[in-house]
Amino acid sequence: MDSKRTWLVRAGLLAAIISTLLCLSTGKVKGNRGLPPGLRRFAEAATPQEGATAQQHLGVNFRMADASLEVREQVDFLLTPALLVQQAVSDGVVLTYPEE
Amino acid sequence: MKKTCTGHRWLWIALTLTGLAATAGIGLCQIQPSGRNAGLIQFDVISEMNLDLTRDGNLVVFTRCWVCEDYYAASVVWTEPHGGLRDMKTTIVFSDKDAFRMDNDHHSSWVPINTTYAKPLGERPAFRWGGGFYGSEEMRFAEAEALARRVYVTDLGTSKGLKPDAEGVVEVNVPKGPDNIARRLARLRVRARDDRIESMELLGNHRQSLAQIRYEYEQGTSPAPLATLVAELPVRPETLGLNATVTLTDRDGNQRTHNVPDVNYVSHKGGRTCTVTYQDVKAGDKTLRLPVRITVQRSDNKRLVRSARLMNFKRVTLDKDEVQAAARAFGMLDGEYPTLIRLVDKFLEHEARLGPPPVDPNDLTVVRRLIARYPMWEQPAPPRPSEPTPVTRPLPEQMETTREDWLKQIEAKKREQAEQREQVQKWRQEVAKMPRPPRKEVKPDDVRLIRQLDAYYAKRFSTIQGTVPEDESELWNLSRKLPEILRYHRVSPLPEDQPPEPNDLDRALIRRLRTHYEKCTARQDQGLGGQFKALDALIRLDLIVKDYDAYEGHVARYLQMLRDADLNEMYMAGGHRHIAKLVEVGQYEKADRLFRQWADRSAAVNDADGIFRFCGMSLGGRADPWAAVQLLDRFLKRSGLSAVERYETLAWRAIAFDKMDKLLADPDPDDESHKAQARWMLRGATRADIAAKVQAAILEAVSAWGALGPARLSEAKPYSTASMSTQMRNAIEAPDATRLQETSAELDQIVRQRTAQRGAASRPSEVKPSERSSRQRTGSPDKDKRGAN
Numbered sequence: 008m009d010s011k012r013t014w015l016v017r018a019g020l021l022a023a024i025i026s027t028l029l030c031l032s033t034g035k036v037k038g039n040r041g042l043p044p045g046l047r048r049f050a051e052a053a054t055p056q057e058g059a060t061a062q063q064h065l066g067v068n069f070r071m072a073d074a075s076l077e078v079r080e081q082v083d084f085l086l087t088p089a090l091l092v093q094q095a096v097s098d099g100v101v102l103t104y105p106e107e
Numbered sequence: 108m109k110k111t112c113t114g115h116r117w118l119w120i121a122l123t124l125t126g127l128a129a130t131a132g133i134g135l136c137q138i139q140p141s142g143r144n145a146g147l148i149q150f151d152v153i154s155e156m157n158l159d160l161t162r163d164g165n166l167v168v169f170t171r172c173w174v175c176e177d178y179y180a181a182s183v184v185w186t187e188p189h190g191g192l193r194d195m196k197t198t199i200v201f202s203d204k205d206a207f208r209m210d211n212d213h214h215s216s217w218v219p220i221n222t223t224y225a226k227p228l229g230e231r232p233a234f235r236w237g238g239g240f241y242g243s244e245e246m247r248f249a250e251a252e253a254l255a256r257r258v259y260v261t262d263l264g265t266s267k268g269l270k271p272d273a274e275g276v277v278e279v280n281v282p283k284g285p286d287n288i289a290r291r292l293a294r295l296r297v298r299a300r301d302d303r304i305e306s307m308e309l310l311g312n313h314r315q316s317l318a319q320i321r322y323e324y325e326q327g328t329s330p331a332p333l334a335t336l337v338a339e340l341p342v343r344p345e346t347l348g349l350n351a352t353v354t355l356t357d358r359d360g361n362q363r364t365h366n367v368p369d370v371n372y373v374s375h376k377g378g379r380t381c382t383v384t385y386q387d388v389k390a391g392d393k394t395l396r397l398p399v400r401i402t403v404q405r406s407d408n409k410r411l412v413r414s415a416r417l418m419n420f421k422r423v424t425l426d427k428d429e430v431q432a433a434a435r436a437f438g439m440l441d442g443e444y445p446t447l448i449r450l451v452d453k454f455l456e457h458e459a460r461l462g463p464p465p466v467d468p469n470d471l472t473v474v475r476r477l478i479a480r481y482p483m484w485e486q487p488a489p490p491r492p493s494e495p496t497p498v499t500r501p502l503p504e505q506m507e508t509t510r511e512d513w514l515k516q517i518e519a520k521k522r523e524q525a526e527q528r529e530q531v532q533k534w535r536q537e538v539a540k541m542p543r544p545p546r547k548e549v550k551p552d553d554v555r556l557i558r559q560l561d562a563y564y565a566k567r568f569s570t571i572q573g574t575v576p577e578d579e580s581e582l583w584n585l586s587r588k589l590p591e592i593l594r595y596h597r598v599s600p601l602p603e604d605q606p607p608e609p610n611d612l613d614r615a616l617i618r619r620l621r622t623h624y625e626k627c628t629a630r631q632d633q634g635l636g637g638q639f640k641a642l643d644a645l646i647r648l649d650l651i652v653k654d655y656d657a658y659e660g661h662v663a664r665y666l667q668m669l670r671d672a673d674l675n676e677m678y679m680a681g682g683h684r685h686i687a688k689l690v691e692v693g694q695y696e697k698a699d700r701l702f703r704q705w706a707d708r709s710a711a712v713n714d715a716d717g718i719f720r721f722c723g724m725s726l727g728g729r730a731d732p733w734a735a736v737q738l739l740d741r742f743l744k745r746s747g748l749s750a751v752e753r754y755e756t757l758a759w760r761a762i763a764f765d766k767m768d769k770l771l772a773d774p775d776p777d778d779e780s781h782k783a784q785a786r787w788m789l790r791g792a793t794r795a796d797i798a799a800k801v802q803a804a805i806l807e808a809v810s811a812w813g814a815l816g817p818a819r820l821s822e823a824k825p826y827s828t829a830s831m832s833t834q835m836r837n838a839i840e841a842p843d844a845t846r847l848q849e850t851s852a853e854l855d856q857i858v859r860q861r862t863a864q865r866g867a868a869s870r871p872s873e874v875k876p877s878e879r880s881s882r883q884r885t886g887s888p889d890k891d892k893r894g895a896n
Contacts, residue, residue, distance in 0.1 A: 042514075045838040050513075056365045059353045063367040066598040068833045071237035072347050073843075074160040076374045078241040079234075081156040081166070081413055083249035084403070086200065088152045088417050089172045089179040090253050091383060091398045096145040099260045103309065103320055104338030104381045105253030 083107040110357055144518035145395050147175040147430070149423045154415040155676065157720060159795075159846070164724040165676035165717070169636020171437050173423070173430045178203035180430050182438035185636035185891065187674075188681050189643055198438040200246070201431050203331045207247040210435060227251070233369045234347035255291040256309055262295060275300070291317065303331075316341055325345050332396055336383040339406060345374040376843070378406030391422035408845075410716055419634070439634070443623050446616060447644050454651040457606035462557035463765065468567075474585045477556065481592045484543035490530045548597045555601055561589045562680065609652060621648055628664075635672060642668070657691065659697045662686070666705065676717045679709040680727055683734055690787045691780050706734070710741030715752045719846065722759040732763035732770065733788045739763065751818060754811040755847055758854045761808040764801045765857045771797060805861065808854055827852035 040048055045065055052058035090105040152170040167187040173180045180201045198211040207224045224247050231248035242415040262281045271277045276298045281290065296308040303324065309317040325330035351367040384400040402414040425433060466473045549557070564586035568575065575583045608616065627641030628635065642665055649658035662685040669678040682705045689698035710718070718738065722728035728735030739760040742748075748756065771794050775781045788797070812819050826848040828841050835841070844852070 037648070043839040045840050055355050055357070059355055060367050063349065063351050063353065064370055065834055065837045067349065067370055067774065067837065068237065069346065069347075070160075070829070070833070070837070072234065072372065072728050073376070075236035075241050076234065076238040076345065077158060077160045078237070078239055079245070080375070081158065082241055082243050083246050084154060084156065084413055084415070085168065085170065085181060085183070086246060086250055086253075087401060088150075088154075088170070088398070088415050089174050089181050090250065091401070092148060092150065092172065092174045093176065093179055095385075095395075095397050096148060096174060101258040101260060101263065101304070101307075102322075102333070102336055103256070103258050103307070103823070104318060104336065104340070104383065105249075106256065106317075106340070107249050107253075 080107055135545055139879055141584070145175075145390070145393065146422050147173060147425060148390060148395075148397070149173050149419075149421045150417050151419045151636075152181075152398075152415050152417050152634065153672065153674070154413065155674070156413040157411065157676075158239075159720065159723075162504065162723055162725040162729070163239075164680050164720050164727055167674055167677045169321070169634060169639065171434070171636075172636060173425070173434065178427060178430070180434035182434040183636075184438050184633060185640040185643075187639055187677055188684055189607060189640075199434050201434060202247075202250060203427065207250060208431075209244060209247075210438075233346040234372075234374075235348040235350070251289075252291070255289055258292065258295065258307070258309065258431065263294075263297065271298075274298070313771070332387070333385045335385065337765055338379075338381040340375060340379040342373050342375050342380060345372045346370070346371045376405075379412065380404045380406045380409075388420045390420045393422065395420070437637075441627075444644075446622055447719065450613065450616065450620075450651055451647055454606045454609065455647060457604075459558075459601060459603035461555055461559050461562070461601075461603060464556060464563055466556065466560075468560055468563050469582070471585065474560065474582075474589075477553065477560075478585065478588050478592065480553065481547060481549060481596050482544040483591055483595045485540070486538060487534075490527070490534050499581055514647075546596050548599070549592065555600055555603075557589045557592055558601075561586070564589070614652070616654055617648055621645060624648070635668070638668065639665075644808065650688070653692075655694045655697055656687075658689070659694075659701065662689075662701060666701070670708070675709075675712045676720070678707075678799075679713055679717065679721050679738075682709070682732065683721070683727060687731055687734075687780075691782060691783050695787055695788075695790055697789075702734070702737070706737045706741055710738050710745070715742075715748070715755065719755055719759060719850075722763065723846065728759070728763060729766075731784065732766035733784065733791075735763035736760055736767065750811075751847070754808070754823060755814055755850060757804070757808040757811045758850045761801075761804040762850070762853055762857065764797070764804040765861075767797055768801045802861075803817070805854070805858060809858065812851065812854070823847055823851050825851040825855040 049058060049061040049065065052061050084107045087105055088105050091102075094100045094102050094105075150172055152172060154167075154168040154170065156166045156168070158164060158166060168183055169185045169187075170181050170183050172182075173295055178201070181197045182198065184198075199209065201210075202206045204226065206226055207228060209224075210221050210224070222244065228247050228251040231245065231252065236242070258281075262279065269277045269279065272383050278294060280294055281292045283290065291548055293312045294308065294310040294311055294314065297304060298306045304318070304322055306321045308319045311317050318341075321337045321339075322333060323335045323337070325334045347370040349367050349369050353365050353367060354362050355365050356362050381401065381403045383398045385396055386399045387394050388397050388399065390397075397417070397420060399417050400415070401417075403412045404410060468474075559648075565581075568579075568583060568586070571579075624641040624644040628645070630637060630641075633640070642661060644667070646658060646661045647717050649655070651660060662682070665685065666678060669675075669681065682701070686698050686701050686705060689695075689701070692693050709721075713721075721738070722735050725732075728738070728860045739756050743753070743756055743760075767788060769787065770781060771785055774785050792800075812823060815823050822845065826844045827845040828836055830848055830852070831841060
């Protein structure tokens with residue numbers, strides 16, 4: 008009998024925890040409804056610092072960075088032929104592709 | 108007994124083979140004969156690179172390399188096209204185990220090169236470049252990164268005794284590198300068969316894949332030598348340096364500074380597939396198996412990003428100092444080059460020297476009187492935005508309770524912004540209807556004075572940091588009106604704007620340089636790059652003396668050299684640049700002759716990707732829509748175009764026709780090159796012809812889009828991220844639009860503009876039935892994009 012009561016209490020406790028979690032998650036879904044992902048990070052920031060960081064990151068022009076990353080790849084490629092030939096004329100090196 | 112003996116023998120053979128396989132290294136990849144015995148190798152490289160994001164198109168770099176096991180040198184002799192910011196700025200690199208050295212006398216004044224970086228070079232810093240700029244001094248980190256993941260034969264030694272998994276893969280931990288080189292490589296997953304590696308995956312410290320390499324061998328010979336190495340490089344994480352600080356104020360009014368951390372981003376978007384082709388090459392008395400071609404494609408769309416051809420291999424006997432000297436001698440500018448640059452500055456890039464203003468620039472009366480002579484229309488201030496309602500971000504502890512309120516505030520702000528947009532729209536319409544003062548011809552003396560004063564004020568106010576002091580503010584406001592006068596009214600060039608005519612001394616110098624560079628075009632020791640460098644000098648000298656016959660001859664030679672070298676994209680981009688110069692100076696017949704040959708060949712030998720790249724180039728098809736149309740018309744006649752390629756061709760053609768039509772309808776009166784281009788176009792077609800063809804071209808493109816089926820709402824969907832604001836892109840985390848999607852979006856805009864113009868220009872009763880039906884047929888490519896993802 009005692010063990011059965013214990014089981015019932017545990018089951019009740021578990022149900023309460025699940026309900027709380029469900030309510031919390033429902034609230035969260037409702038709260039973020041309609042917010043695009045970039046803004047959501049700002050909305051969900053736990054601290055003012057995180058919020059400020061999310062806000063700053065929203066203003067980063069990734070297209071400008073992409074243009075320079077493209078140029079970097081091409082400029083660094085200048086070394087690739089020399090590095091490939093160096094692998095081939097070196098003892099003890101297995102041929103791979105260098106990084107550019 | 109006999110059986111046991113055979114068993115021992117087999118065990119011994121197996122152990123020997125395992126030992127050999129584990130330690131053979133290069134032998135595993137069948138690259139013999141090579142290794143240290145190869146000595147010092149000299150070779151030439153022609154690299155082709157595509158710069159799509161900066162719309163610079165195709166770039167060709169000519170380099171000579173000297174390589175041995177212990178050091179290497181790379182010397183760039185020429186970059187085609189030359190000029191602007193597109194040259195490969197670093198001319199000479201020399202690297203050994205002690206240092207990485209960079210030299211370039213030509214650019215030493217403005218980039219931190221001519222420097223020796225001691226090794227170890229350290230870690231690459233967070234990426235802080237943008238807008239297509241990149242300091243080539245950071246190239247040293249590419250070498251450091253390549254060495255940090257180099258695989259040594261000894262790394263495979265640890266695989267001894269390991270059992271392969273079900274897929275035949277052995278996984279080994281990588282020990283420290285020789286000389287304690289910092290390594291990014293932590294593990295290797297190797298699949299080997301018949302004493303050779305078939306594939307290998309390089310893994311980093313967090314088991315992340317650095318590269319997957321596949322080895323393919325020649326068929327039919329034994330031992331089969333390596334034919335190709337295919338490396339799949341994944342998208343990789345990249346840290347962007349933000350360097351931002353913000354001040355935060357809490358509820359009690361206390362302020363704290365917060366350093367915003369760098370941004371986690373990625374590079375190598377779409378992944379890279381790098382293919383290296385190996386062949387036997389004769390170098391002196393030896394036959395070596397060496398890389399002869401490298402191609403790098405985006406893995407997701409297979410588009411070619413860059414390639415290199417390695418050629419003219421030679422074994423040379425030079426010591427380290429002699430290699431450095433040879434690299435410098437090869438890449439540095441010759442003794443006549445400073446004279447050439449002086450002449451180019453004086454005659455081709457001439458800038459008028461107007462001197463100081465002849466009036467007192469502090470005399471406000473004089474400046475006001477000058478401005479009053481040329482009344483300008485002043486645009487009324489746009490409607491002042493209402494005081495923005497602050498959106499208070501919920502505090503963490505109130506996050507759940509105030510979230511709803513916060514979202515309501517955001518909604519209210521959106522409504523506020525929509526109202527403001529409407530007000531601005533209304534203001535624009537009113538502004539468009541306002542009368543403007545007539546445009547006048549500005550007297551040459553006034554043009555001179557305005558330019559002199561403008562130069563004086565630009566210098567004077569450039570020293571002021573921040574706000575202009577109160578006592579200078581009136582002068583500052585007046586000074587800003589001066590360049591406006593030149594933009595609003597009609598202005599003719601001053602006599603000082605005309606470059607001087609070469610005098611006898613100049614002509615003697617030009618003759619000397621022509622003889623010198625003519626000889627250089629035949630010099631073999633400078634390689635193909637050196638010959639292009641000399642030809643470029645001759646072409647510029649032709650322009651200085653306005654010898655357009657010689658110019659035409661040299662451009663024809665330039666095109667032939669590109670043709671012989673299979674540099675087809677540069678044939679298109681570089682050839683067009685020179686033909687456009689002939690158009691600019693009004694040499695239409697010469698331009699026509701070269702143009703026909705150029706358009707036929709460019710359309711015949713380039714693939715769709717190259718053609719569309721040219722059409723999107725700032726200095727290619729975008730600047731010269733007539734050339735783009737001629738090229739695309741020829742390209743359309745080629746057989747075997749896919750439906751998507753055909754649509755993209757028609758879309759670019761419609762965009763170019765629209766540009767042509769706008770250029771002819773509203774030419775910029777101050778832009779001489781536009782005027783020359785318009786005159787050239789009108790030699791081949793009338794204004795009415797072109798106007799009539801625009802509508803047909805747009806209809807054809809839209810109809811090809813409609814015929815694409817599901818692709819019109821996926822790969823050809825009108826979608827642009829180039830036109831989105833940064834904040835919008837980041838807020839919705841918009842995926843990058845492809846070139847085809849951007850093209851569809853551009854076409855869609857044209858259809859919308861033209862539909863709106865027609866609607867505004869004609870009442871419904873004025874629309875002819877035929878036009879009405881064609882309008883119904885046209886539709887916008889964007890019409891049914893909603894709902895498509």
